[in-house]
Amino acid sequence: MTTFIRRLGFWAAAVVFPLPLVIVYDVSAREPDMLKFPIVLGLTAYSWWLLAVLLSLRPPWLERVVGLPAIYGLHGMLGVLAVVLAHFHRTSLYAGEALAILLGDWSFWIALGVLCWSVFFMSGWLVDRVALLLRAKRLVEPVVRHQVSVWVHRLNLVVIAMIWLHAHLLVRVNQYFWFMTLLDAYTLVVLALYVWKKWIAPDGYLSGNVVANAALGDTSREITVRLDRPATSLRPGDFFFTRFETRGVAHRDWHPFSVTGTDQSTLTFTIRQNGDHTNRLASLPDGARVRFEGPFGRFGRTAERHDAAHPLVLIGMGAGVAPLMSLLEAHHTTRPVHLLWSVRREADAYFRDDLEQRVAASNGRLAVTIRVGRFRREDLAATIPRRAVQSGAFFVVGPNAAVLANQRMLRRLGVSSRRIHQERLTM
Numbered sequence: 001m002t003t004f005i006r007r008l009g010f011w012a013a014a015v016v017f018p019l020p021l022v023i024v025y026d027v028s029a030r031e032p033d034m035l036k037f038p039i040v041l042g043l044t045a046y047s048w049w050l051l052a053v054l055l056s057l058r059p060p061w062l063e064r065v066v067g068l069p070a071i072y073g074l075h076g077m078l079g080v081l082a083v084v085l086a087h088f089h090r091t092s093l094y095a096g097e098a099l100a101i102l103l104g105d106w107s108f109w110i111a112l113g114v115l116c117w118s119v120f121f122m123s124g125w126l127v128d129r130v131a132l133l134l135r136a137k138r139l140v141e142p143v144v145r146h147q148v149s150v151w152v153h154r155l156n157l158v159v160i161a162m163i164w165l166h167a168h169l170l171v172r173v174n175q176y177f178w179f180m181t182l183l184d185a186y187t188l189v190v191l192a193l194y195v196w197k198k199w200i201a202p203d204g205y206l207s208g209n210v211v212a213n214a215a216l217g218d219t220s221r222e223i224t225v226r227l228d229r230p231a232t233s234l235r236p237g238d239f240f241f242t243r244f245e246t247r248g249v250a251h252r253d254w255h256p257f258s259v260t261g262t263d264q265s266t267l268t269f270t271i272r273q274n275g276d277h278t279n280r281l282a283s284l285p286d287g288a289r290v291r292f293e294g295p296f297g298r299f300g301r302t303a304e305r306h307d308a309a310h311p312l313v314l315i316g317m318g319a320g321v322a323p324l325m326s327l328l329e330a331h332h333t334t335r336p337v338h339l340l341w342s343v344r345r346e347a348d349a350y351f352r353d354d355l356e357q358r359v360a361a362s363n364g365r366l367a368v369t370i371r372v373g374r375f376r377r378e379d380l381a382a383t384i385p386r387r388a389v390q391s392g393a394f395f396v397v398g399p400n401a402a403v404l405a406n407q408r409m410l411r412r413l414g415v416s417s418r419r420i421h422q423e424r425l426t427m
Contacts, residue, residue, distance in 0.1 A: 006065055006066055007066060007070060010062075010065070010066045010070060010074065011074060013051065013074075014048065014051065014074065014077075014078060014081075017047050017048075017050075017051045018043060018044045018047035018048065020182060021043050021046075021047055021179075021182060021183060021186065022040055022043055022044065024178060024179045024182050025039065025040070025043060025173070025176065025179045026040070028176040028178060028179045029173075029176060029179075031172070037092070038088070038089050038092035039089075039172070039173060041085045041086075041088050041089040041092070042085070042086065042089035042090075042163075044082075044085055045081075045082040045083075045085035045086040045089060046082075046160075046163050046164075046167075047186070048078040048079075048081060048082040048085070049078070049079075049082050049111075049156060049159065049160055049163070050160065050186055050187065050190045051078055052075050052078040052079050052082070052156070053156065053157070053160070053190055053191075053194055054190055054193065055071050055072075055074060055075040055078070056075055057193060057194065057197045058071065058241070058293070058296070060294070060296070063296050063298075064298070064301075067298045068296055068297075076118070076119075076123055076125065079111075079114075079115055079118070079156075080115065082111070083108070083111050083112055083115050086107075086108050086111065087108065090104055090105065090108055096170055096171075096172060097169050097170060097171065099169055100166050100169035100170045103162045103163070103165055103166040103169070104162075104163070104166045106162060107158075107159045107162040107163050107166065110155055110158065110159050110162075111156065111159045113155075114152060114153060114155050114156055114159070117149065117152050117153075118149070118152070118153055120133070120137065121137065121144065121149045121152075122149050122153065124400040124424065127400075128400040128401050128404060129404065134401060146253070146277065147253055150253055157191075157194070160187065160190075160191075164183075164184075164187050167180075167183060168180070202243075202291055202293070205291050205292055205293050206227055206228070206229065206231055206240075206291070206292040206294075207227070207228050207289060207290065207291045207292065208225040208226050208227040208228055208267070208289075208290055208292075209225065209226055209286075209287050209288065209289060209290070210223060210224070210225055210284055210285070210286055210287060210288040210290060211224050211225065211226045211266070211286060212224040212286070213281070213282075213284050213285075213286065215282070216270065216348075216350040217345075217347050217348050217350055218347070219272055219273055219274070219344075219348065220270060220271060220272045220273065220318075220319050220348070220350065221270075221271050221273060221278075221281055221282065222260070222268060222269070222270055222271075222350075223268070223269045223271060223281065223284065224266060224267070224268045224269075225266065225267045225268075225269075225290050226265065226266050227264075227265055227266065227267060227292075230264040230265045231264045231265075231267065231292075231295060232264060233295060234259065234262070234264050234267075234295050235295070235297065235299075235300030235301065236262055236299065236300040236303070236323075236326040236327045236329065236330040236331075237258075237297050237298075237299025237300045237303070237323045237324070237326055237327045237395070238258070238259055238294065238295035238296060238297035238299070238300060238323070238326070239256050239257060239258040239259060239294065239295065239296055239297050239323060239423075240256070240257060240259065240267070240292040240293060240294035240295055240296070241254040241255065241256050241292070241293040241294055241296070242254065242255055242256075242257050242269075242290055242291070242292055242293075243255075243290070243291045243292075243293075244281075244284060244288060244289075244290055245288065245289035245290065245291060246284060246285065246288040246289065253277070254293060255277055255278075256296075257269040257271055257322075258270075258297075258322040258323035258326075258397075258423075259295070259322070259323065259326055260322045260323075260325045260326060261325065261326055261329060262326050262329050262330055267292075269322065270319050270321070270322040270325075271319060271322075272318055272319035297323070297423075298421075299323060299327055299395055299421065299423070300327070300330070302393065302395075302421050303327055303330075303331065303393060303395070306393040306419075307391075308334065308335045309335070309336075310335075310336075310388075310391040310392055310393065311335070311336035311337065311338055311385070311387065311388040311391075311392040311393075312327065312331055312335065312336070312337045312338070312392065312393050312395065313338050313340070313384060313388050313392045313393070313394045313395070314327060314328060314337065314338070314339045314340065314395050315340045315341075315375070315394065315395065315396045315397070315398075315406055316339070316340070316341045316342070316396075316397050316398060317341075317342050317374070317397070317398025317399060317402045317403075317406075318342070318343060318344065318348065318398060318399075320397035320398035320399070320423075321339075321341050321351065321397070322397075323395075323397055323423060324339060324341075324395060324397055325351065327395065328358065328366070329358070332358050332361075332362045332365060332366040333361065333362055333363065333365065334365070335365060336365050336388075337362075337365060337366050337367070338366075338367045338368075338369070338383075338384065338385070338388060338392075339355070339366070339367070339368045339369070340369045340371070340375060340380075340383060340384075341368070341369070341370045341371070342370075342371050342372075342373060342374050342375055342398075343370065343371070343372055344372070344373075345372060346372055349370050352370065355368045355370075356368075369383050374402060374405075375406070375409075376409075377409045377412065377413070380406075380409055380410065380413060381413055384413070389413055389414050389415055390414070392415075392419065393419055393421065394410060394415055394419055394420045394421065395421050395422070395423075396410075396420065396421070396422040396423075397422065397423045397424075398424070399424070400424045403422050403423075403424045407420055407422060
């Protein structure tokens, strides 16, 4: 119930955030209600774009309360709803100043284009659930790199600037001093926070030096970074957004990678090389500087909330085992833990020796099942004890489509949805 109340309060922000602007405009404007309504639609859409920008900053305190998937979910939903309201706003108004209309039209079409691009390339809402779209995305990904999508997404800032100017050119709204002052304050505060988070705050983030960069089979790497100061807030299962500072080796954009262990002074990352950015990490030299935003993640706290007598069932696919290894390290000697790890080839089971040692040290608490190929429903039914199905906490990590498939299979086996916690390897 507590989680539900948190989520409800979080989503209520979408209703509360536009209210000051809407109320001040409604009190100030002297026009009939039928003429105010389209303006209210536009104000709400603009407020939602601003709120979406705030959510894109990934406030750590908010992430610990509701989780990053919920933040990104509301961020995406606000983008969709803002475009819908903007459409009704622009089709409901009578003629106004020519430049203001032009700016409004262009901002709408840019926002719609960015939304369509983001839904296809940056979100799994549709693509991960429709096989044809997933195949199309994989076909064009080698050409349309992630950095292109990042810059396309940033066009939302251009949209905000155009709408702000659009409002200042409309006599219908710019004549109300207190309303315009509040509108400017909303805009200035959001853009100032964006500038601070993107260009000023990173100087205070955790940072360190690469001390090891080793291949794990043919498709993955293990990168170890010694921090300048300990990550005291790191919990098992957490991940960081990382930026490698060495020019010409890796892109300087932020990418999320899960921490494999629990050491707060030296971070180890298991990274599958399946894209332009991760393929370049093979040439990352020792001593390279790395900056970290975070940590993020709720796996550690979630595992601690579950009764220690109830099993933890960890299902990892490929490099998705990385955050599960830290959960396993933290709990395998104190409570029942079962790791199910699927790999593409036998050679990709690079943690096999380490896992065998942990099984031996667990006094019968830890069980490990490694399978070449994905787990099917009958595999899960035969491997997971009935007691775990009835009361265990499940943690599933891997590619989007595989995580969704495993969630469906677990629910069909009788696992309650609220006991399934997942992390998808996506941006």
